[in-house]
Amino acid sequence: MRPRTAHTVRTVRTALATLTAGVAAATCLTAAGPATAAARNECSPAVTIQGFSDALDETTFEGTFVGNLSALAVDRRGTLAALSDRSALFSLDGRTLQPRAVTPLADENGAALDSEGLVVDRDGTYLVSTEGEPAVRRYSPGGEILGRLAVPDALRVAPAGRAVSNGTFEGLTLRPDGRTLTAAMEYALSGDSPGTVRFQTWRRDARGGFALGAQYAYRTDAGLGVPEITALADGRLLVLERGYTAGYGNTVRLYLADPRRATDTSGVAYLTGQPGVRTAAKTLLADLVDCPDLGATARQPQPNPLLDNIEAMAVTGKHGGRLDVVLASDDNQSVNQITRFYRLTVRPGGH
Template sequence: MSLRTLLASLTAGLAAATTILAAAGPVHADSPREHACSSSVSITGYSDALDKTTYENTFVGNFSGLAVDHDGSLLAVSDRSSLFTLDRRTLRPKGVLPLATETGAALDSEALVVDRDGTRLITSETEPTVRRYDRRGRILGSLPVPGALKVAPAGRATGNQTFEGLTLLPGGRTLLASMEGSLSGDTAGIVRFQTWQRHGGGRDFGLSAQYGYRADTGLGVVEVAGLPGGRLLVLERGFTAGVGNTVRLYAADPRRATDTSGVDVLTGQDGDGVRLVRKTLLADLVDCPSLGATAKQPQPNPLLDNIEGMAVTGADAVGLGRGRLKVLLVSDDNQNAVQTTRFYSLRVRVA
């Protein structure tokens, strides 16, 4: 699928969503060259406007996932069972919905996708699950999950290390969830990407291929975003006490990777017959200019924080930036005084 086709598949309001940071706090909108993080990525602005704020008696923060709704509004899911709708220009909240399980219990909501019918697919890393909600936050059902990906003792996953990322690939037929950490028995650092496929014009997804992906040492996969042709943007993140966060952005290609749904143990070793997802580093965000940002705890770059959410909001179609995707990131402040809810606007070129 071409970049032009990807843009056409986004709603008419999506272009407006790319102006999100224009009125939402400190913005630095010089040329991409002056704000380069690497040859492929530049940062055009950041905003702390929502840090430590409340809306309708709900804490605004703990953001773990982003998506653009069909009307161009920005959706942000909190891992404290809330789904916020944010104004596309100012980032100010204009709605919030509580989320719950089928029994009414809270869920560790981590990532979301707006499906083509407008319903919301939201992961929880407690079990893990992918549940479908309507626009009012009412649960409509859930997707099947392979037994091995469930948290022990039901499966081989570790709590708080499951479905951290979720994306719907262009075309709307393939859904992909990324595990943050490795399964018990797999080599440390190798995580699994699970896909679901649907056929025809129906809404239901069925289990499909699974892939192995090697995260960098000490990092986990916290978000994925679908790209034209079946490729992915992958966000890896880690934290070291007294040092701060490491955040790296990769382009990844699962198209020639082995389907690992029937592979019990992933070693990542040459000769085991398993081809992992290929990845290419686009940028280590420590190399981005700080843009005057400040940090509340030690960071190798004061711009960095606990970045966890990511959404592709559009693309530069004309001018010098042609072919660059517009990508929005957000950090999860964990409702912690020494962390910040911060939005980041990037331009990303994927060859």
Template structure:
């Protein structure tokens, strides 16, 4: 099975919400060729961006993907660079981002708002900032003190806002912590929300608790149309290489843990978000994929950090994912096209 060539053909045809589906085709429940599980199928992958440059800027270190209202894709580097991509997923623009002092960000999450501005999370402080399309810094959202890496917060440096997503209404923004707070159990993660008011500004909303797989961090989240979240967890171990699992999290009925100083996964007074495994991506067929990572059990899988929903048909989603190559000779910038069929609530 040559899933790589399938995806390259599809992605060079188009990547907008409507044409990507037409180009790749829609998997049916009986279509098992690219099946990773009963809920997830892979249509292919492309390494076309690996070790490339655009306008003297390295195209790699990609940590996030986002689609605008017309289905155009942007890719964010954790080296503070934002790329616009064409229908073939080739760069067409590059913009550098900076903080209030003109310094680069450790940029990890990306949302394109309804007005075309970019919301970008950084895991340094952590922070969420709003930028114009040309990279001009417009605003910074408030972040609860307990999520800060400095006192009185309990966050761990480089383990904060890795994921960022917005609901379909454009009223709720959500950031996910990659790791745990020092006061929390090591398997707990916090999701922070903001709600948009009538003035168009975001105010801090509820904070939810999530239990992650042992040894895994949350690398990305994506809101579904019914108020749930796709949650991408990934891990690295020397004897198996990179692994990744895709979950569906449901905040319905979950507790607001904003004022809970310490979380453990066994707490009886806290209602954690519901969590359903959609697929262990290591079970996806590797096709003709290669990997340079030593002992990589499934050569298809790398450090998957970015994820964006590009098309929706009821409970069936078309999703694009990307790996972070960290400018390493053993890692690859790889994009994946996935079909996800959501289970009912």
């Protein structure tokens, strides 16, 4: 949603390769022409934008609006799963991005979800985070609820906890080894320093479920929140930070975060910059305002017309030290916003 203002290895590899090639070549992705270094589409030394697609903007599929996209994940079947925050889970063709199927989601009472984060687990089930409670639920491929994970009381929306409304589990990611699940709060808890958000983890138990694990603090840039995170194999995270300012537009930055030496804050009631509490280290990979616009247009003021309300992210392939990353924007079903997909090459390197 709009941010607040100020089964096998071979099968998986084939699926990723199909998705990466498809997004690169067959989805109306627009790329800048050849020429100078600036025309090589570099956003920064670590990030290159390969193209974008507006193919799904203002479209419907089987009576469901294709938009409001809050999360992406690679499905083991070679499709791209795209989650709408209006209780819909789309399966997108890996070559064309066109929808193949849509699955409605609901809570235990059949009510709609503010669904924000998505993981496709190794057994094909879906883990979906919502920010209303917040909660993390497991769904079958057909959309039936199979269970839900424990959530620390402090992370619940006030008055049950200290989270602010519309500021909880926006990001959700599973480490590639399948052992650690991480959810990112979008904004700080009441009583924590502004911009200090909490990342909650769960560890897979012997029965294949998830038990509460460590918690880490991450500091955002001033005025920004965390709409999405994606885990890398070594335990680091790609983190999107995003904000919106009326009359100016969106700020979207991609960071590399390292929580491996951060303090476990699950027992720290209030994060106020106290000594001894180490936040997750972070390194800026790119401010997307610096990407070439590739001829994109915007429907509202933007510092770069390529930008919109970018909220979803998935790593779709890896080639040596380079990652293929797909982003998507949440148009909030607004005439002033766009459902747009972006393809990046990210080189996290040794940062």
